[in-house]
Amino acid sequence: MTENLGRRTLLQAAFAAPVVAGLSTSEAAADQNRTGTRFTIAVMPDTQYLLDEGGSDPEPVRESLRALVQRRREANIVFLAHLGDVTEHGTEREMRTADDVFRTIDGALPYSVLAGNHDVPGRTDDQRGPTPYLSTFGPQRFRRMRTYGGSSPDGYNSFHTISAGGRQWLLLALDWRLSAAGFQWAQQVLDRHKNLPTILTTHELVTADGGSQAVLSQYGQGLWDKLIRRNDQIFLTLNGHYWPSGRTTLTNDHGNPVHLHLTNYQDRYYGGAGMIRFYTFDMVRNVIDVETFSPWLLGRRDRTPLETENSALTGDADRFSVEIDFRRRFAGFAPPVLPRPRPASAVLVRGTVAYWRFDAEGLSDGKAVKPGSVARDLTGNGNDLTVQYLHSSTPDVLTWSQDHHDNQPAHASLTFAGGKQPDRGAILRAGNTAPINSMRFESGYTIETFIRLPAPFEGDHAFMGILSWEGRSGDAGKSSGWSPEEPTCSLNVSGERFLQFVVYPVPVDDDPTSWSHAIPIGRWTHVAVVNDGRRTVMYVDGAKIARNAAAESTGISTLGKPFVIGATQFALRYGHGFYGSVGDTRIVARALRPGEFLTRQ
Template sequence: MTENATPALGRRTVLQAAFAAPAVAALAGAPVAQAAPAADDSRFTIAVLPDTQYLLDEGGSDPEPVREALRSLAKRRREANIVFMAHLGDVTEHGTEREMRLADSVFDSIGNQVPYSVLAGNHDVSGDDQRGPTPYSRVFGPERFQRMKTFGGFAPGGYNSFHVITAGGRQWLLLALDWRVSDKGIQWAQGVLDEHRALPTVLTTHDLVGGSPEAALSEHGKRLWDNLIRRNDQIFLTLNGHYWPSGRVTLTNDAGNPVHLHITNYQERYYGGAGMVRFYSFDLARNVIDVETFSPWLLTHRDTLPEAETAELSGELDRFTVEIDFRRRFAGFAPPALPASRPARAVLVRGTAAYWRFDREGLPSAAAGPVAPGVVARDLTGNGNDLTVEHLHASAPDVLTWSTDHHDTQPAHASLTFAGGKAPDRGAVLRTAGNAPLNSQKFESGYTIETFLKLPSPFTGDHAFMGVLSWEGRAGDAGKHSGWSDDEPTCSLNVSGERFLQFVVYPVPVDADPTSWSHAIPVGRWTHVAIVNDGRRTTTYVDGAKIARNAAGESRGITTQGRPFVLGATQFALRYGQGFYGSLGDTRIVARALRPSEFLTARG
């Protein structure tokens, strides 16, 4: 897990339009659509509002930037899928009754549109969280938050709270801790964590780390780290204000996992920070948190140099990406609940010509370790297309091994790992028998070929155009001479040197080789591939998404020649060179075009 600075990419105009347009519509009396964010969307945002003290100061200030920040969050909650807003303390400059009444009215700007927390900073209160009632607690105590759907509870005394946020198809815990958490407060926080052991946790407080560009724990921060954060693996991100300029650091907890600690504070900037907001935009599909910092108030009017310089911050400490493999990071306290395996009968859809899998249903001798030549993988359709293992050349016994590793949605929870390569050529294949029906099947009414594959990480060596699956034979022997070579087979799925999938097929009625190319497939993770032909054209899907470079030419059927179908390599001139380098899982061939909802990845 690493944190990488990213360039601004010219988003100023985009952000300005996003915030200014709703404001104009509202002034004109046009309705602004409001809808709850989608709880199962893999992208969602936690907004952060740091130290607003210079804008809520009874000695002379302007609260309008804070009002506009809160109004803008309410307006953008659906567009940006804003599921929560966390204030990091120092709401006001002096913490007086008058300032807190002002803060009360300002925070009414967000209404009940976005749930939020407001913790106390040193300008709001004094002493630790056992201090008793204060103007802060009378405004931002439990009564203010009890109706929020995220609200979980307050500690006795009313200065520490927690929220449970539902987003990205799971629940997340957010702790909002006082600027000086007492021993009792830490015990309370530990109790909350113990009661929510499976929830990834964001801890917010006022004073934890300071310094820039690389932050360091403050004296109070060391106490929180040693007594709470490092002991609880579920805390993966902390956010605090108090110090400036902004900074960040990654520390390792007792479980050996990284914890990202960020300081966010802009009060030293123009107009007391101008109601600066930071977005933490989680993208669970990409395994990142994208961070951006801007002032909604200044984005709507920035005529002077100070306004323009502060409207949106693009430095490496204010706009960056945190890379987190969420599943791996959370596995220690919240192991993913993977789908159960499905029996073959559940996926033998109408028209299935062949189906192979490598658990004991399809490979009765399955066991960890090398797979010997002669082992048979059964065709579970009963159509007689069993595959037999053969080692190529003088390959070592471990050129083919069995594993329980598999794609999350694969029906069988098993796979085969091929250690093929070049110089010298080596590999293993699984071949149909010489009289298997699949060897001669033409599929002129359409077909779907599916497989699961995984390239190793790191992906080392030269494996350009290694074969995934193919039918043996020579295109020239079938009267096909218009392709790359007469010596290539009439149908094969391969991986190029750039890790592009290449599907080449010679259709039955024409001398042509319409070829499809995917993007570079990832390493270190499973990929589902589906090649769908409707009797006219072929469309390739990678992880359910249609690729761009599908062959434009008409394609009907496959010019098979009565030779074996093979997993694990592609012949050239009737000879095998290198074998596949990676893992293969369930493979199915259906004699019709399937819809994505019928792929092996579909459930129920």
């Protein structure tokens, strides 16, 4: 394909829904929450200045807890972690107030409350014995919660298991000072839950020096050395105690990052005003979005400038995102359980005219696929594809791999190393008399494939072909398109990594073209082009794209020339071939619904 786009100049459009901390989420976010791919763990740091018998106001804390209950479904809040220093002095009177305040969420939302140095005698560790804190927030308070897993014998340390985002998570709520027995208990909990990603909460761990960059405190260094760095499953730690807030990332003994966050706002207006932090896990985007706000202040009418300033915080340590490839980060202790391969018979739906997959015995990753190798059409319709190298390409231009999309029926793919200057590549080409060459699909069709662009995506690969039918559109009597030299149907990738599906229908002289968004690199993508006999719709990973051609489109003006995977002709000549991987590919002579795609389990 030539690089001169002519009238097919690409138009890019994007939109983003504004997000206001602490306010309502969009319908799209609510929909995603319901699918279980997004969930929120709420965090409340030091509330001691608001629960002080010497004179304070517990209402901001109570209002924040009310807000969590009100928003628990909308934001998919699955847990609240308090980071200690609930009260200023840890007296029975203050703990009675704290008890009353936390009854706001009892039975509505599971939570943990650990001891800070103001809740218990500050010079003691978790072997200190009975305290008003333990009477209020000991094991007896949490036993009825569905997340509660148990406490240490002393009662000052506990753990919870949280089901969210399609998996279970462990949350450790550790005392302000661990004894040797406390460390032993924590390690035993981790050992009993070796496959659970773990969030460790405690009162003191890291401190910040006035900027957003945090460092381990003296006690925190010991906690890091004795527990955190040794246990790969701990990926996130949360603590209060110090201010201002800050964060850092350290590397554990397994070579993986651990994110350590300090959050505390007691130094700010109104003792922190019941500040809440949301950690919203997005399992699709591989990110944890963090936002900090005061529901109490946001709910006030006619806020003063000072109240407005403190209602939602947007500093580097208060509102940020943590990018984390959950699968890769957790692979060492919780490798993903992938769907098993499915036999061809399971995906040969009614109307399937061709189905190719590349699983084979005796091949190893990186093994060259030689010219003359055959990919059988598993429908038995005779649309077998034969490997050909383009121009003077060497064997590394086409190799076999076990890599595949998670939901692909076959657990294998082909890696194409096509490129320009000089043109190189490989194709899988149907025989000259294969039935697929002449089929016109006037009642509709679905073309599906799995592709992966390499990361990094290097070089100029503009308008490389993924699949196509050979021939010239001009020979089919079509002249209104971009060029009579292009084929009658092809799926390509532009220089911006947009998918382009262009087809010349049977009854009209037109070339309806669909354009996707820029597809990602380093990640498998499922592509489906669906035509119902009148119009064509492209789906990427099961989602309909925006820029589908509005023009009517019936059938494909095939010329009886071979169908090909791996490149697109121009002027009856192949230039450069595809650069990336291709997995299972299927063509069905009818429009399929997304629930019928190859990705369906």
